[in-house]
Amino acid sequence: MTQHCGFVAIVGRPNVGKSTLMNRILGQKISITSRRPQTTRHQVMGIKTEGETQFIYVDTPGMHIQTRDRNKAINRFMNQAATHALRDIDCVIFIVDRTKWTAEDDVVLEKLGQVPAPVILAVNKVDWLEDKSSLLPWLDSISRKREFAAVVPISAKHGTNVPELEAEIAQRLPESVHYFPEDQITDKSQRFLAAELVREKVMRQLGDELPYQMTVEIEEFKDDGKTLHISALIMVERPGQKKILIGERGERIKSIGREARLEMERAFDAKVMLNLWVKVKRGWSDDDRALKSLGYDLD
Structure with a gap:
């Protein structure tokens, strides 16, 4: 059978649920989480092998605007690490938070304009929405910001629509031999x-x-x-x-x-x-x- 394998960058502004999503997909904790923005500081790789398909997810620090109080070397490093993860990628998951769009989402969107790989928009925390009827018109409005390969509303915390998101990713991974043994789950020690x-x-x-x-x-x-x-x-x-x-x-x-x-x-x-x-x-x-x-x- 034909094997598929590819790198999938998980990107977004701070605190939208990138690490929670990767841990949910992998079924165990690889990336740490907290309610504080910028918990993730490094690129963290999570590997999931299902049959002939191997997904190599790259969790990234939140891309943020560097203000006076967020312009230290460590802030610059985190932005560089997130941008670095977009090189030689096969698919991107761009995570946004429900019906909130901020200037930092625009920063991410601008970076993705230089990426040739397909971008899937994952709208996270939809389980928190009190008025579910507000979601559809908002999804329609953000879909016009760029041509997304797919738009999937999810709950990373509870797993809502995460299998559907994985199916969208699988369709976009290239034919390739697997880069890692099927029982390996991360590149980190x-x-x-x-x-x-x-x-x-x-x-x-x-x-x-x-x-x-x-x-x-x-x-x-x-x-x-x-x-x-x-x-x-x-x-x-x-x-x-x-x-x-x-x-x-x-x-x-x-x-x-x-x-x-x-x-x-x-x-x-x-x-x-x-x-x-x-x-x-x-x-x-x-x-x-x-x-x-x-x-x-x-x-």
Whole structure:
């Protein structure tokens, strides 16, 4: 039988549900999620093989307008990573949020004007719409913004119409041998996923209190055959942020560690011993060399 395989970029402005959609399609968590915009910072690849068809999804950081408070090196990196993912792609899923269209959606639309691959518009969170009758006229109006290969209203969280979206993608993947073994689900290492899971728990617990000047670096990842021993360094930019992260009598950091450890045990199917440390490293988020050393590298 003829095999099909291709790269599918999932793009959109921050916080429209790109990572939630990829996790839903794959049936497990590969990309971290939170209610805070710009949770995803890297390109994260998710691989799904069904029979003779292999889908290689690329989850991307949200494309955003760089304002004065969002013009640090890390913001530039995230925009570059999202744009970089559109090179040599076979299909694009452009996610927008219900009946909201913003200036940042226009930024994404403009970028897609330079992409020759077919673009499928996925209108997410339609389950949140109180007035469902408002959806059809709005779908009609945004369909005129460019020629989309298909327009599919979905709920990434609940799975509504996601199989229909996958069917639209499958029709547009080229004939090709599969690039990955059929049981592989991501190109990311367990070490990378461990760092992301710690960062997710920090953002979920402290998203409103702790700004984006926080990252996680794995200093130890060792398997002794029975237990994974993981040491993670959480880096912030100011002493006040460190104090918030540790919390009263260390309660906050313990809670973050407990949640991250349980999630890692589910993800890695192994017992995990997790140690967390917090360090102040001033200006890391606006230092290109520091970012590269911390793994923020398009290569």
